[in-house]
Amino acid sequence: MRLLVTGGAGFIGSFLTDALIMHGHDVCILDNLEEQVHHGKKPPYLNREAEFVHGDIRDIAAVKHALDGADAVIHCASAVGVGQSMYEIKRYTDVNVGGTANLLQAIIDRPEKIRKILIPTSMTSYGEGVYLCPVHGAVRPGLRPLKQLEAKDWHLHCPLCAAPVEPVATDESSLRESATVYSLTKNMQEDMVMTIASTYSIPATALRLFNVYGPRQSLSNPYTGVSAIFLSRLKNNEQPVIYEDGLQSRDFVSVHDVVDAFLLALENDAANGQVFNVGSGMPTPIVEIARRLAALTGSTIEPRMTGEFRKNDVRHCFADTTKIRTMLGWSPRVSFDEGMKELIEWGEAEHATDGFAEAQALLKEHGLQS
Numbered sequence: 001m002r003l004l005v006t007g008g009a010g011f012i013g014s015f016l017t018d019a020l021i022m023h024g025h026d027v028c029i030l031d032n033l034e035e036q037v038h039h040g041k042k043p044p045y046l047n048r049e050a051e052f053v054h055g056d057i058r059d060i061a062a063v064k065h066a067l068d069g070a071d072a073v074i075h076c077a078s079a080v081g082v083g084q085s086m087y088e089i090k091r092y093t094d095v096n097v098g099g100t101a102n103l104l105q106a107i108i109d110r111p112e113k114i115r116k117i118l119i120p121t122s123m124t125s126y127g128e129g130v131y132l133c134p135v136h137g138a139v140r141p142g143l144r145p146l147k148q149l150e151a152k153d154w155h156l157h158c159p160l161c162a163a164p165v166e167p168v169a170t171d172e173s174s175l176r177e178s179a180t181v182y183s184l185t186k187n188m189q190e191d192m193v194m195t196i197a198s199t200y201s202i203p204a205t206a207l208r209l210f211n212v213y214g215p216r217q218s219l220s221n222p223y224t225g226v227s228a229i230f231l232s233r234l235k236n237n238e239q240p241v242i243y244e245d246g247l248q249s250r251d252f253v254s255v256h257d258v259v260d261a262f263l264l265a266l267e268n269d270a271a272n273g274q275v276f277n278v279g280s281g282m283p284t285p286i287v288e289i290a291r292r293l294a295a296l297t298g299s300t301i302e303p304r305m306t307g308e309f310r311k312n313d314v315r316h317c318f319a320d321t322t323k324i325r326t327m328l329g330w331s332p333r334v335s336f337d338e339g340m341k342e343l344i345e346w347g348e349a350e351h352a353t354d355g356f357a358e359a360q361a362l363l364k365e366h367g368l369q370s
Helices: 011-022 060-067 089-109 146-150 181-199 226-235 255-267 286-297 322-328 336-349 356-365
Strands: 002-006 026-031 051-054 072-075 116-122 130-133 137-139 166-168 204-209 211-213 249-254 274-278 283-285
Touching: 002 011, 002 060, 011 026, 011 255, 026 060, 051 060, 060 089, 072 089, 072 255, 089 181, 116 181, 116 255, 181 204, 204 255, 211 226, 211 255, 211 336, 226 286, 226 336, 249 255, 249 286, 249 336, 255 274, 255 322, 274 322, 283 286, 286 336
Parallel strands: 002 026, 002 072, 026 051, 072 116, 116 204, 204 274, 211 249
Antiparallel strands: 130 137, 130 166, 249 283
16 A cells, blocks of 8 residues: 655654554655654655655645545654643644644545545543542542642542542543643544544544654654653753652653554454554653663663642643453564664664753743642
8 A cells, every 4th residue: 555654754754754664564655854853854764665745734735735646644743742732822723723634624625535544633631530449349430639649648539538549540431531732632633533434435443542652752852751851851961850759650662663563453343433542551650760761871860859840730641551452463572672672772763862951941831830
């Protein structure tokens, strides 16, 4: 097939491009080479066998040009960053919602029917994950109130009886409770794609990605994933900065496992019309990430525990991957340490600038961080 990969110069999109070409597909990339990530230049890892269209997802003419001749689309183009989305509301909405509208409009306007649409969406749409109360069973406590965070009570409590609760895996049927502009726009992307695809009888699949990490993450972008931010800090002999008590957890999944999930969804008709979680299924405390990265790099730098918090941060959320394992036969194959070693090897050759302090200052300026 010929595939259009929007955002194909990015972290996940570039790995997808490589895998698709390896599997014998033709690929066209549409990417605007975002200054914050690429500094307006093609990254050196970009696959030369792919056709490259330098254009913006917000430009419908560029989208229609790139879509010409495509049999299927993987829509990765997106403004990424939870905190940043809360003070760059228009840009995130224009890119994520408006850009997706452009793509869908171009798809239904062209005479040839598209064969499949795949879209990566986000675990942030769940907000807080699912918790288990010893009295009431599975509950969704929701975000912690500001007064609770100011009192440094980091833990979740049952919304029915206030008993302490323990996190459990979150499945795809769980209610989505967005708490940021980023997650709202990712929800909208998913809903728009699945609604239009259903209306026009186009096979489509949404993959809700948890915390993806790996090579090609920008170490100079302070809004990238936490593992890359920590590695960038360590490379600059700075302490990784950790909020709350460091025991909040995330579900980390290698970019290679994410690519495997996309390939299975592309090739398997059982994925049509479905939404799948893509994660490791294992919660990892944030402080452990910082310490393991330090150990793997031979650093003795300890993380700095600030005791501060960021508004709308979730405490725990990790994936129930039963559905994708059962329906598509997918399972993660890259262990956490293997994946982190690969990220470190990438980081050794990557220039890392530390814009973290500036990013945190912006959050504080907008009242998003204590």
